Amino acid sequence: MTRRTRTIVVSALAGASLMAAAGVAGAATYNVTAGDLFFRGMPKSVPAGTHTFVLKNTGNAPHDLKIGTKKTKILQKGQTGRVTVTLKKGKVSYICTVPGHAQAGMKGTLTVK
Numbered sequence: 001m002t003r004r005t006r007t008i009v010v011s012a013l014a015g016a017s018l019m020a021a022a023g024v025a026g027a028a029t030y031n032v033t034a035g036d037l038f039f040r041g042m043p044k045s046v047p048a049g050t051h052t053f054v055l056k057n058t059g060n061a062p063h064d065l066k067i068g069t070k071k072t073k074i075l076q077k078g079q080t081g082r083v084t085v086t087l088k089k090g091k092v093s094y095i096c097t098v099p100g101h102a103q104a105g106m107k108g109t110l111t112v113k
């Protein structure tokens with residue numbers, strides 16, 4: 001390892017500990033797709049923290065994504081929206097709130113570790 005790469009590694013570690021101190025250690029962005037009556041790309045588990053889920057509607061029907069108490073706006077075909085939510089350890093449900101869609105399968109559970 002050269003002196004230069006060692007400096008970069010140390011800087012990255014310092015940045016990580018600053019993020020942890022600020023309480024954003026678990027922050028991540030997840031890209032999710034809504035098709036007609038399914039979600040694709042939802043993680044099964046996420047670390048506790050504040051996360052942003054970016055939803056793209058690739059279906060023909062309108063869809064949204066509600067996680068816990070937060071939701072995207074209702075997205076028409078081709079639209080993208082986002083929802084940022086702070087999750088604590090445990091389980092949290094997500095659904096599409098368009099009538100009938102959750103019952104048809106647009107729902108699931110995230111495990112927050």
Ligand SMILES: [Cu+2]
Binds near residue numbers: 034063096097098106
């Ligand atoms: Cu839907």
